[in-house]
Amino acid sequence: MKLFFAYTLLTASMMSRPNEAHVLRGHEHRHLEEETALHHPMICGTRDPTEQDIQQMVYVMETFENSTRRHLALNDDETIVINTVFHVIKNSNGDGPTPEMIQRQIDVINYDFAPHFQFNVTVQEVVNDSWFRLRFNRANEFEMKMNLRQGGAETLNVYIARANGLGWATFPSDYQSFPEMDGVVVQDLTLPGGSAPLGFDMGGTLTHEIGHALGLYHTFHGGCNGGGIYANNDKVSDVAAEESPAFGCPIGRDTCPGQGSDPIHNPMDYTADSCKVGFTPGQFKRMRNHWHAFRAGNTADSKSLGYPCTEQGLESKSCQAVEGLVGFGLKCCGGVCKFCAL
Incomplete structure (x- = not known):
């Protein structure tokens, strides 16, 4: 229902104001991106991942x-x-x-x-x-x-x-x-x-x-430096890389040749709300993993898993370094683990 409503809104707006509608192709699309960056510098203030x-x-x-x-x-x-x-x-x-x-x-x-x-x-x-x-x-x-x-x-x-x-x-x-x-x-x-x-x-x-x-990056993070789960873009294998954020709804935009059309319909781009469709399975998978790793209450997790472990049990454990993870480790109790700072 939401997607139908979004489509109806966009269409009605374009029909009622044809002289003001942007054709988001070529130089007109680039012009919109330049104007947006100039006049709206903080669309999203979330910091870039380190x-x-x-x-x-x-x-x-x-x-x-x-x-x-x-x-x-x-x-x-x-x-x-x-x-x-x-x-x-x-x-x-x-x-x-x-x-x-x-x-x-x-x-x-x-x-x-x-x-x-x-x-x-x-x-x-x-x-x-x-x-x-x-x-x-x-x-x-x-x-x-x-x-x-x-x-x-x-x-x-x-x-x-x-x-x-x-x-x-x-x-x-x-x-x-x-x-x-x-x-x-x-x-x-x-x-x-x-x-x-x-x-x-x-x-x-x-x-x-x-x-x-819940752990997602922008679709344009890292630009065109490859796709795939461990590349430098969004780190999700089913999200194509794009060189820069997209605005409006530029159908067919492809800023990273050979890596698929830009993910303009993804919620983690900068396109208009009416252009968005939804998250990918890979993004949902990552959000679930990050929820359990960083956010889920450990007592609730222990109850679900059937382990005799409480938050106090976790806190009583020392933080054990994990190879390759700088500055962070794990503390575990009864099979339930959470991240900790070294």
Whole structure:
């Protein structure tokens, strides 16, 4: 239903304003990309993954899925339910998203991540003029998160405010070093019914940022330096490489010859919400693996596995170095393991 609605919106817009419609081909498409980069420099503020992030990711994909939790991480029929808190920030004038926009956003993420993930959302409305005008990596972001964040790594905290970027998120591996900053921020104008520019107004920004929070990179990360699971692009074998982010919906775009058409319909690109179709099986696999490796509550995992292991049991173990994984190791109890910093 969402995809049909998205297609209808795009078509209606183009028919009603034919003189303003961009034909996203050739120089006109390049012009849109240049204008977008100039006037909207922070579509996504999520940091680029470091070499250490990539080492961890490779370790998770190669080793963690072959551990005693393999049957959990690779169960295609598993639906992971994530307890989620929407912190809806409004100012004293009442500016901010309506309840209808919030509900539509919840519907969007549950659709986009089905059937592998489901979000059990609690909505908390907060009136704070300083936090409403949220600034990336500035004092009001730190203050807001320190005061509002709930739960542990297994709880997804989403902050919705009039931010100075469309959105940003933290990677799963960031939690151990900076638990207070964990979570996702999205600009309220990106929610369905909002007025964010360039077609980012149907709720796809939150889908994109949750993808980061579950371990996904941008489709254009690393450019054309090969495809495949251990190459320098998104590190997912069923996502084609692309040289740079795409905007609008440039059908047929191919910036990396010989590696397939650019993944413009993927949520982790920068194309308009109406252009997005969904995640690939490889991306879902990686998100499941990262959920179990970095975010799942260890007590819950132990119960599912039938092992007599608790969080206290894990904490009592020393952090054992893993060859090739700089700065990180594992602590295990009863067959359940989690990453730890050395």
